[in-house]
Amino acid sequence: MATEAAESPLILTLRDLEVQANKRLPKVTAEYFADGAGDEQRTLKESIDAFARYRLRPRVGRKVSSIDAKTLIWGGTSNFPFGIAPSAMHQLAHPSGEVATSRASSSRRIPMILSQSANTSIEDVTTASPSHTQRLYAQQTTLVQDWSANLALFRRAERAGCKAIVLSVDCSVPGRRLGEMRNGFVKPAHLVFPNIDYGDAPNLHTARLEKRRAVTFDRDVTWEMYKKVVESTHLEVYLKGILTPEDALLAVETGVKGVVVSAHGGRQLDGVVPPLDALPEIVEAVGGRIKVHVDGGIRRGADIFKALALGADFVWIGRPALWGLVYGGEQGVELAIDILAEELLNVMALCGALTLQDITRGHLGRYTADGLFEPLREQ
Numbered sequence: 340m341a342t343e344a345a346e347s348p349l350i351l352t353l354r355d356l357e358v359q360a361n362k363r364l365p366k367v368t369a370e371y372f373a374d375g376a377g378d379e380q381r382t383l384k385e386s387i388d389a390f391a392r393y394r395l396r397p398r399v400g401r402k403v404s405s406i407d408a409k410t411l412i413w414g415g416t417s418n419f420p421f422g423i424a425p426s427a428m429h430q431l432a433h434p435s436g437e438v439a440t441s442r443a444s445s446s447r448r449i450p451m452i453l454s455q456s457a458n459t460s461i462e463d464v465t466t467a468s469p470s471h472t473q474r475l476y477a478q479q480t481t482l483v484q485d486w487s488a489n490l491a492l493f494r495r496a497e498r499a500g501c502k503a504i505v506l507s508v509d510c511s512v513p514g515r516r517l518g519e520m521r522n523g524f525v526k527p528a529h530l531v532f533p534n535i536d537y538g539d540a541p542n543l544h545t546a547r548l549e550k551r552r553a554v555t556f557d558r559d560v561t562w563e564m565y566k567k568v569v570e571s572t573h574l575e576v577y578l579k580g581i582l583t584p585e586d587a588l589l590a591v592e593t594g595v596k597g598v599v600v601s602a603h604g605g606r607q608l609d610g611v612v613p614p615l616d617a618l619p620e621i622v623e624a625v626g627g628r629i630k631v632h633v634d635g636g637i638r639r640g641a642d643i644f645k646a647l648a649l650g651a652d653f654v655w656i657g658r659p660a661l662w663g664l665v666y667g668g669e670q671g672v673e674l675a676i677d678i679l680a681e682e683l684l685n686v687m688a689l690c691g692a693l694t695l696q697d698i699t700r701g702h703l704g705r706y707t708a709d710g711l712f713e714p715l716r717e718q
């Protein structure tokens with residue numbers, strides 16, 4: 340299947356990959372990956388649609404025979420300005436799970452954020468790729484009630500060579516994912532969660548039912564606690580799930596390295612502002628004092644270009660990596676990365692942007708309420 344995945348002429352876009360992945364999955368699993376929160380699933384759809392409202396304004400007459408999309412992140416170099424967002428349970432997608440995702444991201448030299456709810460330990464993920472390759476990993480976490488369990492995960496991430504802690508701040512209570520409820524979705528009993536300390540409980544589910552503090556998300560998190568996280572680790576800290584400039588400004592005060600503008604792929608609170616639409620005012624508010632990343636709804640290279648033009652320093656992809664994993668394990672994830680990378684390089688060339696620094700708001704425009712086309716003003 341791997342060779343087929345790498346060579347298949349039918350898979351030219353991430354949409355093609357999604358269709359093929361869904362053919363290979365049981366309905367309940369496919370819906371678990373695809374699901375959004377709420378009965379409207381508005382945020383899920385709008386996060387994707389937000390990109391289509393912008394039109395590209397290409398510039399010509401530039402020497403575009405050599406395009407460079409490299410960028411710095413976490414003190415290293417990523418070949419492209421995108422990486423793999425944290426998503427739970429990669430072994431639901433493919434038996435090789437997070438090890439395959441890790442190898443694919445490292446072979447393409449892009450970063451990966453490991454979910455706290457991964458089926459593979461942070462130590463196995465960071466050592467999955469050959470030792471000579473650059474290792475750009477971060478550990479995602481949602482704070483649990485037992486502070487010592489939070490600290491223990493930071494220490495493990497540090498020892499495993501992670502470069503950052505990504506604190507998801509939008510999920511101390513779970514979103515109402517009605518599809519999962521209707522399907523009666525439960526985490527399969529055979530899957531383990533080695534980055535969560537559920538002690539001597541037989542599995543995570545039981546430990547949560549027993550309300551063990553090391554596995555129970557802390558619902559009473561404060562900005563003081565985000566600050567405490569920054570003080571508790573030498574790793575860079577990012578807050579994932581910021582959607583307003585007000586919170587972005589508070590983030591600046593905590594000493595975090597950056598924020599990820601994110602609606603959790605539409606899986607938490609339905610009806611929020613799509614991340615792409617929240618991005619410009621957050622970029623303006625923080626004024627370069629911290630990094631601004633974005634995720635949600637990125638399905639083509641042009642979407643990455645648009646996010647960067649609106650001021651994002653970096654973008655993350657969630658479901659597309661999962662589709663690749665389902666379709667072809669490690670090679671499938673590489674295929675997803677390659678499609679996006681090729682599309683991005685193509686758009687950069689056709690827009691006359693030789694490097695990421697050349698991408699500006701001037702490359703974008705949109706229609707006003709009276710139907711007239713208006714270029715974006717440079718800030």
Ligand SMILES: Cc1cc2nc3c(=O)[nH]c(=O)nc-3n(C[C@H](O)[C@H](O)[C@H](O)COP(=O)(O)O)c2cc1C
Nearest residue numbers: 372424425426427454507603604635636656657658
């Ligand atoms: C199946 C699935 C599981 C996810 N699990 C996590 C998680 O464990 N932690 C987290 O911070 N975000 C999680 N996310 C959200 C992603 O990190 C990311 O914000 C989102 O998928 C981006 O949107 P996209 O899927 O449209 O690219 C998950 C997303 C999906 C689809």
